[in-house]
Amino acid sequence: MSGIPDRLQAVENAIVAACREAGRAPGSVQLLAVSKTFGPDAVLAAVEAGQHAFGENYVQEGVDKIAALAGRGLAWHFIGPIQSNKTRPIAGHFDWVHTVEREKIAVRLSEQRPEALGPLNVCVQVNISGEASKSGAAPGEVAALAEAVTRLPNLRLRGLMAIPEPVEDFAAQRAAFAAVREIFETLRGRFGPDFDTLSMGMSADLRAAILEGATIVRVGSAIFGSRTYDK
Numbered sequence: 001m002s003g004i005p006d007r008l009q010a011v012e013n014a015i016v017a018a019c020r021e022a023g024r025a026p027g028s029v030q031l032l033a034v035s036k037t038f039g040p041d042a043v044l045a046a047v048e049a050g051q052h053a054f055g056e057n058y059v060q061e062g063v064d065k066i067a068a069l070a071g072r073g074l075a076w077h078f079i080g081p082i083q084s085n086k087t088r089p090i091a092g093h094f095d096w097v098h099t100v101e102r103e104k105i106a107v108r109l110s111e112q113r114p115e116a117l118g119p120l121n122v123c124v125q126v127n128i129s130g131e132a133s134k135s136g137a138a139p140g141e142v143a144a145l146a147e148a149v150t151r152l153p154n155l156r157l158r159g160l161m162a163i164p165e166p167v168e169d170f171a172a173q174r175a176a177f178a179a180v181r182e183i184f185e186t187l188r189g190r191f192g193p194d195f196d197t198l199s200m201g202m203s204a205d206l207r208a209a210i211l212e213g214a215t216i217v218r219v220g221s222a223i224f225g226s227r228t229y230d231k
């Protein structure tokens with residue numbers, strides 16, 4: 001676990017620097033630490049260094065970590081692909097879901113959300129890279145899906161999420177994020193102040209994402225180190 005506090009600090013510094021470059025308030029970007037494939041001890045090292053929001057991609061792994069770290073006031077975000085037979089544990093344990101791409105999944109999450117937990121925060125995932133990506137709703141379908149989410153009683157529509165195709169070129173990174181931001185801004189007028197979240201940017205493209213308006217960046221390897229496996 002050594003190194004996690006220093007790497008976390010370096011990522012926080014990079015976020016502040018990008019905010020400054022963008023003329024944005026440093027507190028306007030939240031760091032989501034993506035702990036997939038790392039154990040509860042790694043999460044705990046980040047918690048002790050001040051981190052409180054964590055992202056998980058795999059349902060059972062995430063649920064196990066949530067249980068292992070209960071009672072610490074952490075926020076858990078589900079950011080992986082969702083199979084319809086896995087919606088119940090997601091609805092029952094997570095605070096946020098970033099990867100809603102079909103109405104059927106949204107309906108199940110709402111039906112299965114325990115009322116005692118309050119509404120589940122939801123972002124609609126946008127497929128901004130076309131055929132290069134299989135995940136996310138097509139840009140032309142996002143408004144209707146978001147509208148459907150607003151009608152579900154146990155979901156709270158918070159914004160959009162995107163994972164653009166990885167590219168090295170900075171201008172190309174910015175262009176993809178700018179396209180997501182345009183959709184976000186169009187919809188903000190329609191959905192009002194609760195629609196406040198733009199989840200985009202990872203270890204390799206966080207600066208471009210912040211320059212284009214990200215409010216949550218999802219960072220894994222830059223904090224926890226490279227993953228020795230990925231499912």
Ligand SMILES: *Cc1c(COP(=O)(O)O)cnc(C)c1O
Nearest residue numbers: 034057079202203218219220221
């Ligand atoms: C793994 C993952 C991340 C973090 O990626 P890094 O490159 O390790 O920062 C962010 N978002 C999603 C959806 C992921 O699956």
